Amino acid sequence: MNQRNAFPRWLFYAGAAILLLLLQSLVLNRLRIWGVHPFLPPMMVAVAASWEDRQESLWAAAVFGVICDLTLHPPIPCFYTVLFTAAAFLSGLIAAHWIASVFFCAAVTSLVALLLDGAFHILILTYRGVSDLGAAALILGRELLLTLPLLPLVYFLFRPIHRRFPAD
Amino acid sequence: MKRFFTKNGILLLTAVTIVAVVLCVVSALGSGSGFLSNAAGVIASPFRSAGAAVSGWVQGIGDHFQSIEDLQKENEALRRENARLQESIRQAEADSEENARLRNVLNLRRQRRDLTLESAHITEQSISNWASTLTLSKGTSSGISIGNCVVDEYGSVVGIITDAGLNWSTVSTLLDVESRLGATVLRTDETAIASGDLRLMSKGRLRLNYIQGGLLNGDLIVTSGLGGYYPSGLVIGTVEEVLTDDSGMGQYAILAPNTRIDALAQVFVITGFDIVE
Numbered sequence: 001m002n003q004r005n006a007f008p009r010w011l012f013y014a015g016a017a018i019l020l021l022l023l024q025s026l027v028l029n030r031l032r033i034w035g036v037h038p039f040l041p042p043m044m045v046a047v048a049a050s051w052e053d054r055q056e057s058l059w060a061a062a063v064f065g066v067i068c069d070l071t072l073h074p075p076i077p078c079f080y081t082v083l084f085t086a087a088a089f090l091s092g093l094i095a096a097h098w099i100a101s102v103f104f105c106a107a108v109t110s111l112v113a114l115l116l117d118g119a120f121h122i123l124i125l126t127y128r129g130v131s132d133l134g135a136a137a138l139i140l141g142r143e144l145l146l147t148l149p150l151l152p153l154v155y156f157l158f159r160p161i162h163r164r165f166p167a168d
Numbered sequence: 169m170k171r172f173f174t175k176n177g178i179l180l181l182t183a184v185t186i187v188a189v190v191l192c193v194v195s196a197l198g199s200g201s202g203f204l205s206n207a208a209g210v211i212a213s214p215f216r217s218a219g220a221a222v223s224g225w226v227q228g229i230g231d232h233f234q235s236i237e238d239l240q241k242e243n244e245a246l247r248r249e250n251a252r253l254q255e256s257i258r259q260a261e262a263d264s265e266e267n268a269r270l271r272n273v274l275n276l277r278r279q280r281r282d283l284t285l286e287s288a289h290i291t292e293q294s295i296s297n298w299a300s301t302l303t304l305s306k307g308t309s310s311g312i313s314i315g316n317c318v319v320d321e322y323g324s325v326v327g328i329i330t331d332a333g334l335n336w337s338t339v340s341t342l343l344d345v346e347s348r349l350g351a352t353v354l355r356t357d358e359t360a361i362a363s364g365d366l367r368l369m370s371k372g373r374l375r376l377n378y379i380q381g382g383l384l385n386g387d388l389i390v391t392s393g394l395g396g397y398y399p400s401g402l403v404i405g406t407v408e409e410v411l412t413d414d415s416g417m418g419q420y421a422i423l424a425p426n427t428r429i430d431a432l433a434q435v436f437v438i439t440g441f442d443i444v445e
Binding site: 024025026029030032034035036037039058059062070071072073075078081082085086089121125128130132134135136138139142143 | 180181185187209212216222292293294295296297298299301303331338345346365366367369370371372430
């Protein structure tokens, strides 16, 4: 592992993440189709974790989660920290053991991360007494339909960073 | 190496989960905003304000290109409504004078509504599809506290403050699945509960539950003020449709809120009120 590259690599990822978060808040939040808008953050974590060093990805996901938790008003404390760490963990496992194709792997891990996000939300809503699973599934389905087509945007923004600062 | 990673990965995931559970418990036991959350909110405030400024600029450009035909239609509708309101005001003035005379005769206290308002800008709309929240540019240093009611410039309810830091606060809007407000049907004085609904949230609508019947489309729904938590008479919305619930025994109504939550830039927090009915 090339430790020398680790700092600039994650610094560039942070810059790219800020760009995507700006896009999320300035454009995508207003792009409501079927009353739902695309939600990029879980996809950002999944794409980076699908090709980067797994241990680094986990820590980066946890730090990104902490920042999101402190600024985005999560439904419960540490929501995004747990979600993103779990998403990075699963993405690392999928990339290492099951899928070889890089783009397809990024697509599958993004799908898993978004499903995990939806599952976490449904769990919290169920705990709080909102038990309309049909409505929750509808929101999750629409979110997936709107977010997954944006995978190339995240993929092609992150890929040059991965290539410029390789881990191995 | 793989075993090492797997072990460490699970360890980190477990540690994060334990910290999350502990923070959930601490947050549930405590009240108000935690120190970390408060500090992060204070630090993030200038960035949110900058983001809101850029966002407002982008929206302004979009609004500039709004169809002239749409604006003409809206103008025509507003003219008609204005004429109707002028007539209502004339009648209301006469009624007010009569009311004042009768109150004098009966020696009743004069009706009044004193609301203490704190204006605030919206620095962030909720980023998640699972909740409907707004972040405001003011917090506890401006007298805002959890449970305060938030209204728009026309006095229509926007939501309730659910979290407050030093210079920021979070509003759960009317549409949020966890919002609940005591409501009154203005025409019949019937009381009900207006609450957010997961199925309706994405459509920008909310539910009116526990209604007895006799509700008509277009009925105006206002806050009941029962319990004294929120002022009475603030407009929540209008009845769009009356439906029978799944059990077939009761009815509920779908409300269209009076305020356009996604188009708001500034709101007013009611930090205190004194109402004599």
